[in-house]
Amino acid sequence: MSVKTAVLKKGDVVKAITMLPSFTILMVLAFMLVVMMIVSPPFRSISNFLSVVRLFVPIAVAGIGVMMVIITGGIDLSLGSIYGFAGVITALSITRLGIPSAMGILAGLAVSLAIGLSNGLLIVVVHLPPFIATLATMSIVRGLCYITTRGYPVSGISKDFFFLGQGYILNVPTQIWIMIVIAILFAIFMSETITGRRIYALGGNMEATRISGINTRALLVLVYTLCGLLAGLAGIITASKLGIGQPTSGSGFEMDAIAATVIGGTSLSGGFGTVLGTVIGAAIIGVLRNALVLLSVNAYWQQLIIGFVILFAVAADMASKNRAKK
Numbered sequence: 001m002s003v004k005t006a007v008l009k010k011g012d013v014v015k016a017i018t019m020l021p022s023f024t025i026l027m028v029l030a031f032m033l034v035v036m037m038i039v040s041p042p043f044r045s046i047s048n049f050l051s052v053v054r055l056f057v058p059i060a061v062a063g064i065g066v067m068m069v070i071i072t073g074g075i076d077l078s079l080g081s082i083y084g085f086a087g088v089i090t091a092l093s094i095t096r097l098g099i100p101s102a103m104g105i106l107a108g109l110a111v112s113l114a115i116g117l118s119n120g121l122l123i124v125v126v127h128l129p130p131f132i133a134t135l136a137t138m139s140i141v142r143g144l145c146y147i148t149t150r151g152y153p154v155s156g157i158s159k160d161f162f163f164l165g166q167g168y169i170l171n172v173p174t175q176i177w178i179m180i181v182i183a184i185l186f187a188i189f190m191s192e193t194i195t196g197r198r199i200y201a202l203g204g205n206m207e208a209t210r211i212s213g214i215n216t217r218a219l220l221v222l223v224y225t226l227c228g229l230l231a232g233l234a235g236i237i238t239a240s241k242l243g244i245g246q247p248t249s250g251s252g253f254e255m256d257a258i259a260a261t262v263i264g265g266t267s268l269s270g271g272f273g274t275v276l277g278t279v280i281g282a283a284i285i286g287v288l289r290n291a292l293v294l295l296s297v298n299a300y301w302q303q304l305i306i307g308f309v310i311l312f313a314v315a316a317d318m319a320s321k322n323r324a325k326k
Contacts, residue, residue, distance in 0.1 A: 025265055025280050032287050040294045048290070050173060054241070056260075056286030057179045058083070058234035062253070063260035063278045064186050065230030068223040070261055071203040073270030074130035076224065078119060079231040079257050081141035083250035086112045086232030088145050091154035091245025094161060101161040108236045109229060115141060116228015120221030138254070145247040154245035165241030175237050179279070182230070187275040199223060203270030231257070259310045260285055284309075 036043040062079055069076045090108030093099055099107075115137065122133040167174040190196035201209045202219050210216045234257075239245050264281030266273030288309065292302045 025263065025277055025284070029280055029284050029287065032284065032291070036287065036291050036294070040291070043291065043294055048294075052283075052286045052290045053176055054173060055289060056282040057175045058238050058253075059256045059260050059285060060179050060279045060282035061182055061237070062231045062234040062257040063264070063282050064182060064275055065227035066254075066257050067261040067264075067266050067273045067275070067278045068186075068190070068199060069130070069227045070258070070266050070268060071199055071270055071273045072220060072223055073203050073206065074123070074220070074224070075134065075258070076119065076227050076231075077131065077134040077254050078115065078137035078141060079227070080250035080253035080255075081138045081145065082112050082115050082228050082231040083235035083238070083253050084247060085115070085141050085145050086235035087239030087249055088149055088154060088245040088247055090161075090236050091157050091239055092148060094158055095154060095156050101158055104161065105164070105236055109232050112232020112235070113225055113229045116225040116231070117221065119228060120224035123224065124217040124220050142251075149245070149247045151247060153247070155243070157239075157243060157245070162240055162243060165237050165239070166243075175241070178233075178237065182233075183275050183279050190275060195219070195222070200271060203267075203272070205271075256282075256285060259306070262310060 042048055062083060066076050066079060086108040089111045090104045093104035093107040094101055097104075119130075119134055119137055122128045122137075123130055126133075128136075163174060164178075165175055169177050190199065198209065198214050198219055199222075201212075201214070202216055206216055234253075235250060238249060242249075260281035261273060261278050262268060262281070263284055264274070264277030264279070266278065285306065288306060289302060292305065297305070
């Protein structure tokens with residue numbers, strides 16, 4: 001093989017990498033990491049790095065679920081409430097029913113799946129707009145959090161439950177392994193399966209997808225069910241990390257999950273989004289929050305800055321679409 005051919009092939013590889021949908025957002029994350037390593041020595045420590053990853057794992061897990069919903073052109077505002085309720089149900093199942101931790105986790109996941117399923121049914125059967133259906137669910141489920149706990153945290157959970165959020169496998173936190181497995185599974189599901197491709201088609205043009213013979217109603221129910229399940233898993237991970245089931249847990253969490261997907265390139269108008277982009281978006285939120293804390297930025301300013309980041313991401317998405325139309 002000639003030198004010229006080798007150079008051309010190398011150039012093709014570089015071009016292919018730069019054309020990846022998540023390349024730009026990945027460069028943004030890399031830039032943030034480099035800047036923080038320069039301006040803040042504590043940021044460079046391994047312990048801080050693991051702290052950052054632990055911070056964005058629940059956001060990434062729940063973000064993958066809401067990514068699928070947004071790809072269909074919908075939205076799920078009940079994520080935060082499901083997140084908190086799953087942790088509460090798991091904690092109550094273990095402490096009050098005395099069942100093993102594994103069974104308690106399954107109970108929390110089952111409840112989360114059921115709530116996600118109900119969201120999907122409200123949308124496709126009752127024909128409620130996703131915004132209204134999930135807004136109502138958000139309020140109902142948050143109320144259930146307070147009713148079942150009377151507003152008090154659920155403590156006294158058996159120690160083996162803590163492994164999910166505090167344990168290690170091969171010197172890597174368990175929750176990081178969970179995020180990696182979830183990301184790989186759903187990346188394969190969305191890109192390599194017929195159902196995943198149909199979800200993208202649904203967001204691109206729902207009517208055309210329906211006319212082509214695809215059961216769009218079943219697809220919508222599926223994505224909202226999976227969204228609820230992943231939100232519940234994220235909440236259970238957090239409950240394990242904190243060691244309690246907190247009824248207030250997840251307040252405002254839905255905004256973090258949605259922000260991760262949008263920052264990661266998922267189109268709010270539907271039809272496009274990637275698992276990798278969502279994970280990178282969650283990482284950006286985690287790095288940003290950690291950086292603001294290390295730089296001693298006031299907590300109120302942190303929320304303001306993150307809001308502007310979301311605004312910029314949405315504006316960039318709309319500008320990109322307008323250019324594509326031209």
